[in-house]
Amino acid sequence: MIRSTSIAADSPSNRINVGFIGTGNQGMGMLKRFLAADLGNVLAVCDVNEGSHGYKEPDHFYGRLPAKALVEKSNTAKSKSGSPAKCDAYADFRDVFRRDDIDALVIVVPDHWHKVVTVMALEAGKDVYCEKPLTFSVADGREMIDAVRKGNRILQTGSHERSNPISQFVCEAAKAGKIGQLTKIITKVGYNNKVGPGPGWTAMPVPSNLDYQTWLGPAPDQPYHQDRCLYRFRFNYDYSGGQITNFGAHCNDMAHWGMGLDVGGPTEVECLDAKFLPDGSLFNTATETRFRCKYANGVELICESGEEQVQTRFEGTDGWLQTGYRGTTASNLELLVGLPEPATGTSDPHTSHMANFIDCVKSRNEPRAPVEVGHSSAVLCHIANAMIRMFPETGPGRIAKWDASAEAFTGDDQANKMLAREQRDPFA
Ligand SMILES: NC(=O)c1ccc[n+]([C@@H]2O[C@H](COP(=O)([O-])OP(=O)(O)OC[C@H]3O[C@@H](n4cnc5c(N)ncnc54)[C@H](O)[C@@H]3O)[C@@H](O)[C@H]2O)c1
Structure with a gap:
């Protein structure tokens, strides 16, 4: 499937539709940056945690419902029509992969899940930004390389340095x-x-x-x-x-x-x-x-x-x-x-790394990592x-x-x- 390529080329606004899988410590940070820089449309968020404390800092309340609320608040603030776009929250990442309107995924789950979620996303025809460390084992990496290259997909490793x-x-x-x-x-x-x-x-x-x-x-x-x-x-x-x-x-x-x-x-x-x-x-x-x-x-x-x-x-x-x-x-x-x-604001390294990914989803060029x-x-x-x-x-x-x-x-x-x-x- 080469859907991303055609959508990117055909879309009137040339905006990429994304889903975020894993909305914890890093996932929420990346989501905030993605929205602040307006890098694309966030149509879906997914986390096995509905929403809770217990993350890196005591005041962090993360999970799929806080992530959905964050996206919809941003959509409301940006909406000119008065009917802001919705963002769906999922517990099962496979439900996100089934959506034909989603081009790319930002995968921010724990390392032991990186390969499975990434390979399934690639096989569903999505482009992937996957957090570092890209793999959980040496063997994982070979499977991920094969899935990217056979499917002609874009993969950016979250090595934002x-x-x-x-x-x-x-x-x-x-x-x-x-x-x-x-x-x-x-x-x-x-x-x-x-x-x-x-x-x-x-x-x-x-x-x-x-x-x-x-x-x-x-x-x-x-x-x-x-x-x-x-x-x-x-x-x-x-x-x-x-x-x-x-x-x-x-x-x-x-x-x-x-x-x-x-x-x-x-x-x-x-x-x-x-x-x-x-x-x-x-x-x-x-x-x-x-x-x-x-x-x-x-x-x-x-x-x-x-x-x-x-x-x-x-x-x-x-x-x-x-x-x-x-x-x-x-x-x-x-x-x-x-x-x-030091690069700050919407050109900070995390945002710039995601922006490079989105550019590559559109151009089909190789990303920086x-x-x-x-x-x-x-x-x-x-x-x-x-x-x-x-x-x-x-x-x-x-x-x-x-x-x-x-x-x-x-x-x-x-x-x-x-x-x-x-x-x-x-x-x-
Ligand atoms: N680039 C960076 O500088 C940077 C910084 C921090 C973390 N990370 C990476 O991000 C990844 C996540 O780390 P974190 O600190 O955000 O952890 P975290 O535990 O705070 O967040 C991970 C989230 O993934 C969810 N999750 C787990 N399994 C899932 C599944 N199967 N489907 C959907 N959601 C699932 C968890 O419920 C949790 O909310 C790690 O690989 C980590 O190395 C990168």
Whole structure:
């Protein structure tokens, strides 16, 4: 099906009709930005949560009904006719995919759902903006690439740093050799920013607003606890990969970008340190970690936990450059000549990244973070996590050889078993 192409070309206003799947912490933020920049028509929102507190901050009240209310309030404010457009709220994403009037989807569900929702959307003929980390496992990425390329669809990975003029400046400078030959890249990911219950935690009754079984979806069936789901899912390996995939999807994507390696990966990976909560805690991802990778071009990448949530530092034979959430610095001020001001308002990186997606839905050009780019940077995070998860058993010094073209560890069956995740039926 190539419906999006024809609708975009034929539509009198050339506006794209979208649906938002997952209207929690990031989904609501993206929806607000989408509406503020008036990037298209939001015809549908979908979330397995009708509406509740319990998200990242105590005052956040998110879910499908708050999202519908937000869209309709915006439609009312923009309406000139006095009959503002409606937005439908769905609990089941498949009902959104069945709508022929929807061209594109913004998918902002937890990581363990990314592949299933994305591939089903692509197969329904929709273009997709899917949040980072694009995948939940190395195996997921191959399926997503196939679905995009076979269906001739547009997919933008939500790696919005690709649309941040400051990140563009720094990564492109490193890539262009402005600091000489690149030797080392140091990336930082923030520490866990939430505390979960420790060993012996007790299950809670499932609240009536949440379809918990669908929230779990392809993940194992586990007793409900409020800290398992909304926002905090990123600290449990059944749904995500901790800060290594959360913030690591940004800073390690930038590392690949500055290296000029949009597609590909390292040749070896080693966990240098990893700390975990006591066994039986609900949060089981590493709380603090450090890993290193080596690339065929001789560059060494060190990724470690730090105070700054996202930071990427490029070191070369003639100097260094670094950028992150706390600012941009360099070994020599001349390297910063031409550094753009932070982009704000409707040109902030998240909005600009969605705008780039919408432009590409219309033009059928490649977006700034196509599926292969999202896959490659997620692979780096996943193979690091494989080593991190084995660290308590193996200790330091276990260097795994990675074959990026085969997407497999060489001669390491234990590590290779961690490249795919079991999927619970009927979502397998
Ligand atoms: N680009 C960024 O900087 C950025 C920032 C934050 C989060 N994210 C990404 O966004 C994604 C969501 O994170 P979050 O912080 O918004 O989590 P969240 O828990 O706050 O929101 C996720 C929402 O998805 C809903 N959901 C779960 N399964 C669903 C399903 N099958 N169908 C419909 N809705 C479903 C949940 O009920 C929840 O409301 C993650 O992949 C995360 O990495 C990206």
